[in-house]
Every structure is written in C-alpha cells, then in structure tokens.
Amino acid sequence: EPEVTQTPSHQVTQMGQEVILRCVPISNHLYFYWYRQILGQKVEFLVSFYNNEISEKSEIFDDQFSVERPDGSNFTLKIRSTKLEDSAMYFCASSERGYRINQPQHFGDGTRLSIL
Amino acid sequence: DAKTTQPNSMESNEEEPVHLPCNHSTISGTDYIHWYRQLPSQGPEYVIHGLTSNVNNRMASLAIAEDRKSSTLILHRATLRDAAVYYCILPLAGGTSYGKLTFGQGTILTVHP
Numbered sequence: 001e002p003e004v005t006q007t008p009s010h011q012v013t014q015m016g017q018e019v020i021l022r023c024v025p026i027s028n029h030l031y032f033y034w035y036r037q038i039l040g041q042k043v044e045f046l047v048s049f050y051n052n053e054i055s056e057k058s059e060i061f062d063d064q065f066s067v068e069r070p071d072g073s074n075f076t077l078k079i080r081s082t083k084l085e086d087s088a089m090y091f092c093a094s095s096e097r098g099y100r101i102n103q104p105q106h107f108g109d110g111t112r113l114s115i116l
Numbered sequence: 117d118a119k120t121t122q123p124n125s126m127e128s129n130e131e132e133p134v135h136l137p138c139n140h141s142t143i144s145g146t147d148y149i150h151w152y153r154q155l156p157s158q159g160p161e162y163v164i165h166g167l168t169s170n171v172n173n174r175m176a177s178l179a180i181a182e183d184r185k186s187s188t189l190i191l192h193r194a195t196l197r198d199a200a201v202y203y204c205i206l207p208l209a210g211g212t213s214y215g216k217l218t219f220g221q222g223t224i225l226t227v228h229p
Contacts, residue, residue, distance in 0.1 A: 045218065109158050
C-alpha cells in the first residue's frame with residue numbers, strides 16, 4: 001500500500017539554525033498538509049497546500065515557517081531561526097482529492113525535531 | 117470543526133469487541149464523521165468515515181445514530197495492535213477551510229492480553 005514517507009526520522013538542531021523537513025506524499029495525491037505534535041499534547045494543524053500554493057494556515061504557521069513543493073515528488077517544511085518551542089513531532093499528510101469530497105488524509109510517521 | 121466529545125480512556129480484552137463512542141450534538145447536515153487513530157510513536161492513521169449510513173471496512177465499522185448526534189467506532193475483535201488513541205473528527209468541508217483536521221484529546225484504548 002502506498003505510504004507517505006518523511007525524512008529524517010529525527011533531527012537535532014541548535015537554536016537559531018534553519019531546518020528543512022522533507023516529505024514524499026503518495027504519488028497521485030494533490031493536497032498536502034503539515035501538522036505538529038508537541039510531546040504530550042494534541043496534534044495541531046499547521047498548513048495545507050494545493051496547486052503550488054498555501055490553501056490555509058494556522059496561527060502557529062507564522063513567518064518563521066514556509067512550505068515548498070520543489071519538484072513533482074517532495075513537499076518540504078522549512079523552519080527559519082528555530083526556537084526551543086519548535087521541538088515537536090512534525091507530521092506530513094496527503095490526500096487524493098481533498099476536502100470537498102471528504103477524502104481521508106494519509107500521514108507519515110513523522111520527524112522528531114529537537115532544538116537544543 | 118464541529119465539537120466532539122469522547123471518553124478519555126477505555127479498556128478492552130484481546131479478541132473482544134470494542135465500542136468507542138463519540139458525541140457530536142452540533143453536527144451539521146453536511147459534516148462527515150471521520151475516525152483516525154494514533155499508535156504509539158506513529159503518525160495518525162485513517163480508520164473510517166461516514167455521513168449518514170453505517171459503514172464497514174477492513175479495519176472497523178462505524179455506526180451513526182439516526183439523528184447523527186453521536187456515532188460509535190466498532191472494532192470487532194480487538195488485538196494488542198489496536199491499542200492507540202482514537203480520534204473522532206468532523207472536518208470542515210468548504211467555506212474557508214481546506215480540509216484541516218482538528219484533533220482533540222481522543223480516547224486512549226488499552227487492550228489487555
């Protein structure tokens with residue numbers, strides 16, 4: 001069964017550094033999402049992306065964050081000037097045709113980001 | 117998203133059925149009911165979704181009340197691998213929302229051998 005894959009599985013970065021989290025969504029999917037989960041807390045929506053632009057973003061997704069689909073297969077989340085509070089699991093998800101016909105989202109296993 | 121209410125935790129024995137309830141009294145006529153689960157150290161996993169009629173798939177069944185104000189996820193024979201946090205979610209579809217999922221605390225399911 002096709003999967004969403006995320007790399008790396010664990011990223012350790014010094015505070016203030018930039019980090020790029022990578023995702024390969026399922027190949028025929030058109031809608032892409034990033035979520036995060038701080039340890040012991042709920043999964044939180046960050047951003048949705050369709051047709052090469054951001055569709056929706058949460059309050060968390062400020063100017064520090066950006067997303068990109070640099071080629072036909074990868075979907076990346078960039079965090080500039082990381083802060084301690086950015087430490088979390090980051091999940092990428094994709095869906096085939098998105099919200100209008102209630103397609104389910106398929107998640108990767110996440111990247112654990114640790115900011116020192 | 118419409119608000120959902122789930123018990124904080126439930127327990128089951130292996131190979132017994134599990135009924136996970138969810139209340140969503142403010143559901144609108146176009147809201148689908150989605151269930152996801154999150155196994156330890158993994159990302160959320162889609163389980164099932166439905167609108168009005170009961171639904172079955174290889175993982176579970178979804179029973180939806182006639183007034184749609186509640187639903188029940190049914191695992192017919194729980195296994196140890198079903199131990200997870202189960203989330204009942206009513207995603208917004210349309211308007212200013214593009215399908216984001218709003219996760220609550222969910223129900224922690226413990227399965228005993």
